[in-house]
Amino acid sequence: MSAKDPAYVADRLIAEDIDAYLVQHQHKTMLRFITCGSVDDGKSTLIGRLLYDSKMIFEDQLASLEHDSKAVGTQGGEIDFALLVDGLAAEREQGITIDVAYRFFATDKRKFIVADTPGHEQYTRNMVTGASTADLAVILIDARQGVLTQTRRHSYLVNLLGIRNIVLAVNKMDLVGYSAERFYEIVSDYSHFAKQIGMESFLPIPISGLKGDNIVTKSAEMPWYQGPALLGHLEEAPVNDSRMLDQPFRMAVQWVNRPNLDFRGFAGQIAAGAVRPGDPVRVLPSGKTTTVRAIPAFGGEKDVAVAGESVTLTFTDEIDCSRGDVITRADAPCEVADQFEATLVWMDEHEMLPGRPYLLKIGTQTVTATVTEPKYEVNVNTLEHLASKTLALNAIGVVNISTDRVIPFESYATNPDLGGFILIDRMTNATVAAGMIHFALRRSQNIHWQAVDINREAHAAQKNQKPAVVWFTGLSGSGKSTIANLVEKKLHAMGKHTFLLDGDNIRHGLNRDLGFTDADRVENIRRVGEVAKLMTDAGLIVLTAFISPFRSERRMVRDLMAAGEFLEVYVDTPLEVAEARDVKGLYRKARSGQLKNFTGIDSPYEAPEAPELEVNTVDLSPEEAADRVIALIMR
Amino acid sequence: MTSRTTLTHLQRLEAESIHILREVVASAEKPVMLYSVGKDSAVMLHLAKKAFWPAPPPFPLLHVDTTWKFRAMYDLRDKAAQAAGMDLLVYHNPEALEKGINPFDHGSLHTDMWKTDGLKQALDKYKFDVAFGGARRDEEKSRAKERIFSFRSANHRWDPKNQRPELWKLYNTRKAPGETIRAFPISNWTELDIWQYIHLEGIEIVPLYFSAPRPVVERGGLILMVDDDRFRLNPGEVPVMKSVRFRTLGCYPLTGAVESEAKTLPEVIQEMLLTTTSERQGRAIDHDQAASMEKKKQEGYF
Numbered sequence: 001m002s003a004k005d006p007a008y009v010a011d012r013l014i015a016e017d018i019d020a021y022l023v024q025h026q027h028k029t030m031l032r033f034i035t036c037g038s039v040d041d042g043k044s045t046l047i048g049r050l051l052y053d054s055k056m057i058f059e060d061q062l063a064s065l066e067h068d069s070k071a072v073g074t075q076g077g078e079i080d081f082a083l084l085v086d087g088l089a090a091e092r093e094q095g096i097t098i099d100v101a102y103r104f105f106a107t108d109k110r111k112f113i114v115a116d117t118p119g120h121e122q123y124t125r126n127m128v129t130g131a132s133t134a135d136l137a138v139i140l141i142d143a144r145q146g147v148l149t150q151t152r153r154h155s156y157l158v159n160l161l162g163i164r165n166i167v168l169a170v171n172k173m174d175l176v177g178y179s180a181e182r183f184y185e186i187v188s189d190y191s192h193f194a195k196q197i198g199m200e201s202f203l204p205i206p207i208s209g210l211k212g213d214n215i216v217t218k219s220a221e222m223p224w225y226q227g228p229a230l231l232g233h234l235e236e237a238p239v240n241d242s243r244m245l246d247q248p249f250r251m252a253v254q255w256v257n258r259p260n261l262d263f264r265g266f267a268g269q270i271a272a273g274a275v276r277p278g279d280p281v282r283v284l285p286s287g288k289t290t291t292v293r294a295i296p297a298f299g300g301e302k303d304v305a306v307a308g309e310s311v312t313l314t315f316t317d318e319i320d321c322s323r324g325d326v327i328t329r330a331d332a333p334c335e336v337a338d339q340f341e342a343t344l345v346w347m348d349e350h351e352m353l354p355g356r357p358y359l360l361k362i363g364t365q366t367v368t369a370t371v372t373e374p375k376y377e378v379n380v381n382t383l384e385h386l387a388s389k390t391l392a393l394n395a396i397g398v399v400n401i402s403t404d405r406v407i408p409f410e411s412y413a414t415n416p417d418l419g420g421f422i423l424i425d426r427m428t429n430a431t432v433a434a435g436m437i438h439f440a441l442r443r444s445q446n447i448h449w450q451a452v453d454i455n456r457e458a459h460a461a462q463k464n465q466k467p468a469v470v471w472f473t474g475l476s477g478s479g480k481s482t483i484a485n486l487v488e489k490k491l492h493a494m495g496k497h498t499f500l501l502d503g504d505n506i507r508h509g510l511n512r513d514l515g516f517t518d519a520d521r522v523e524n525i526r527r528v529g530e531v532a533k534l535m536t537d538a539g540l541i542v543l544t545a546f547i548s549p550f551r552s553e554r555r556m557v558r559d560l561m562a563a564g565e566f567l568e569v570y571v572d573t574p575l576e577v578a579e580a581r582d583v584k585g586l587y588r589k590a591r592s593g594q595l596k597n598f599t600g601i602d603s604p605y606e607a608p609e610a611p612e613l614e615v616n617t618v619d620l621s622p623e624e625a626a627d628r629v630i631a632l633i634m635r
Numbered sequence: 636m637t638s639r640t641t642l643t644h645l646q647r648l649e650a651e652s653i654h655i656l657r658e659v660v661a662s663a664e665k666p667v668m669l670y671s672v673g674k675d676s677a678v679m680l681h682l683a684k685k686a687f688w689p690a691p692p693p694f695p696l697l698h699v700d701t702t703w704k705f706r707a708m709y710d711l712r713d714k715a716a717q718a719a720g721m722d723l724l725v726y727h728n729p730e731a732l733e734k735g736i737n738p739f740d741h742g743s744l745h746t747d748m749w750k751t752d753g754l755k756q757a758l759d760k761y762k763f764d765v766a767f768g769g770a771r772r773d774e775e776k777s778r779a780k781e782r783i784f785s786f787r788s789a790n791h792r793w794d795p796k797n798q799r800p801e802l803w804k805l806y807n808t809r810k811a812p813g814e815t816i817r818a819f820p821i822s823n824w825t826e827l828d829i830w831q832y833i834h835l836e837g838i839e840i841v842p843l844y845f846s847a848p849r850p851v852v853e854r855g856g857l858i859l860m861v862d863d864d865r866f867r868l869n870p871g872e873v874p875v876m877k878s879v880r881f882r883t884l885g886c887y888p889l890t891g892a893v894e895s896e897a898k899t900l901p902e903v904i905q906e907m908l909l910t911t912t913s914e915r916q917g918r919a920i921d922h923d924q925a926a927s928m929e930k931k932k933q934e935g936y937f
Contacts, residue, residue: 014909018902018905021905021908022831025831026645026831027643028643101779102772102822104772104825106825113823125800126800128802129801129802241642241647257689257690259689263689263690267657269650269653297685298684298685308646308650309642310653310654310686362805417803420802429807429811431799431800431802434802
């Protein structure tokens with residue numbers, strides 16, 4: 001390939017009959033694919049070659065490419081295709097996070113969107129992001145190297161994300177003398193591995209991205225290869241939407257369209273199947289049924305709408321249906337549950353905290369969810385299952401998830417739109433994980449709320465008081481227990497029914513299995529919150545004295561309680577003062593390294609942003625502080 | 636655009652864009668669509684009409700104006716907003732207005748003050764929390780990595796280290812108080828897709844995209860149109876009539892025309908497909924400095 005080749009040669013039809021050309025191009029389909037491989041496998045060269053050979057490179061771009069190839073290229077002055085798509089390196093140096101770069105090219109048959117995932121460090125996170133929207137994956141192998149650890153990792157992730165069309169592009173065939181023997185050796189190795197991870201099929205193609213062999217046209221150098229060239233295969237491979245067409249109708253409601261009292265439409269993108277006016281449908285989770293009246297659209301009503309389309313539906317009956325609900329074919333609804341087994345890919349620098357509530361977004365709805373400790377973590381290089389208490393950045397594991405309400409879903413393998421979800425941190429709003437539902441846990445169908453006759457109102461009325469949780473939070477030695485104890489004595493003297501839950505005491509019993517890691521602190525507070533809630537159901541005024549260093553967990557407990565029943569009291573004592581008091585001698589131990597994860601020393605304390613009451617123990621005596629708390633409870 | 640089999644590429648792009656538009660409306664408090672009157676804006680506006688039909692798009696259009704656009708752009712702007720049944724907000728940076736900032740005397744300050752500062756001021760004034768923009772990933776190499784939802788701090792800075800991964804169709808639209816979002820519903824469209832869609836859907840665009848005899852001067856390799864008497868002619872410079880059209884539209888003294896005979900949309904597409912230079916050549920803003928787009932984005936241009 002020399003630089004003299006024309007960069008952009010237009011289709012003859014364009015010049016001769018533009019109208020015919022436009023008609024032909026209206027019927028193009030679109031394929032999204034991801035290329036996997038590291039820099040050394042020739043990934044950028046391959047993408048650059050596809051852009052070049054499909055005539056997406058203009059003269060001005062070619063001129064600068066030729067110039068750059070001479071200046072910084074790695075091909076001895078010949079065109080370095082990698083330069084067409086690189087250019088993210090500088091940004092990486094500046095610390096800009098790039099998960100995926102998208103490139104576009106088109107042939108007469110198809111438009112293509114290529115997801116290119118740069119970088120080694122964040123590879124898992126980036127690849128998962130790029131693969132989530134891909135119809136097909138091209139896994140690159142250097143013919144000289146064969147199947148490497150990273151090939152296994154890429155293949156595992158591609159398979160995990162449910163991509164069924166996989167191309168094994170054995171690259172740099174020119175460097176192994178276009179050897180059929182070498183090619184089949186690699187294919188055989190890979191087949192063995194593919195079976196291990198449950199990959200159903202793959203198409204091996206021997207190529208040279210640099211020389212252009214088997215990219216657009218069949219290579220004259222490899223007459224022994226009978227299969228298609230890469231681009232030809234990309235033009236024919238099926239897209240995901242067509243797989244979803246054969247399934248029963250599903251659509252998550254995105255937005256309810258109510259321009260006036262006479263029109264109520266349900267807008268969404270169809271996740272599976274087709275819908276026609278007159279079709280009986282079911283709305284989940286409520287299970288109510290109705291019939292589709294029409295599919296109104298800009299420019300006229302539609303007779304039918306299929307998977308992948310964004311549409312609006314109207315019903316014949318006025319039934320409840322809102323954002324987050326899923327409309328399904330009436331006789332083939334999807335499942336509804338609130339506990340699941342799922343695979344999680346952790347994407348945040350802060351590790352997963354089992355028990356902490358996260359937001360879970362699935363389809364068009366967002367709910368609160370908690371995650372258990374991983375059943376196991378997967379080593380993506382060896383596929384081994386490892387025991388683990390948490391998941392760190394780029395870790396993959398299988399967990400149980402429970403949501404605060406039932407949600408309609410399908411397994412990710414059945415339908416990625418209804419089985420794929422993200423987890424969001426409630427404080428930072430960061431997307432912390434991607435998840436794929438395997439199945440609903442049976443117990444979520446078997447545990448129901450037991451209705452009781454003597455309810456919480458009856459308990460509270462008998463005690464003639466309003467139940468509450470007074471939650472003292474602050475550093476160790478700030479005076480939480482001292483003040484809480486005084487408050488309880490005063491309440492007791494006033495004839496109130498109270499109970500004091502103290503951090504140290506709980507850790508001797510209920511929570512003696514927990515340590516002081518972040519994950520254990522979260523679980524500690526979760527249990528205390530649940531106990532406190534049961535006590536408010538019994539009508540008690542509950543006082544709790546726990547360091548409870550994280551805002552998320554205090555908020556979790558607040559969310560558990562009825563409105564107005566959670567009173568957060570921030571016992572504000574500067575670290576120096578608490579450390580100087582050092583009632584239990586713990587600061588001394590922590591400073592000397594004998595005690596790990598000590599709040600304020602090597603573990604953070606997040607002060608409340610809007611507590612119901614703040615008491616400063618430098619200015620106030622314990623007695624005065626207690627009186628203020630009493631005033632808060634009695635107001 | 637209904638098909639019983641696999642969707643075409645334009646149908647898939649349309650469905651994705653509508654999904655994004657609706658997702659913003661379902662989660663934003665006060666969204667707005669940035670409307671620049673160009674062909675990308677025209678497509679974005681058309682998609683919004685489809686997404687919310689029969690209701691009008693439930694947000695206003697915002698034109699951050701420089702007072703230096705082509706006259707034909709102002710004509711279509713007002714007409715298009717009215718046809719869509721949407722409120723049109725036009726914002727002029729009062730400081731730029733007072734100082735008479737213009738493309739002849741002030742170089743890149745012209746864009747900085749009218750557009751970059753103007754946009755920030757307008758968003759603050761109306762307290763919009765999400766702004767739709769018509770940027771595309773194929774426009775230049777550095778845009779390829781852009782996310783569809785881009786987060787800005789309370790003072791409109793783009794923090795490249797704090798952007799979120801976008802998986803499947805799941806956009807995390809949560810934001811802290813004061814933060815704003817730029818949402819780009821046509822990220823995955825290419826220039827050819829835009830033209831094909833305009834053709835297929837019969838979308839009205841500014842006539843400047845079609846060739847006609849126009850008064851122009853040639854300057855620094857650019858063909859500039861003398862759109863009104865504010866254009867400063869150099870000594871000896873005389874406007875001549877030439878058959879020209881524009882591939883992109885912006886402030887008229889900064890936007891280069893191409894000589895062309897393409898008077899219809901198919902002819903424009905034909906010319907575009909037969910041409911051998913990439914799209915942004917006609918826009919002076921890119922020639923200012925290397926990676927200028929990237930810099931402008933960090934400053935809040937988008």
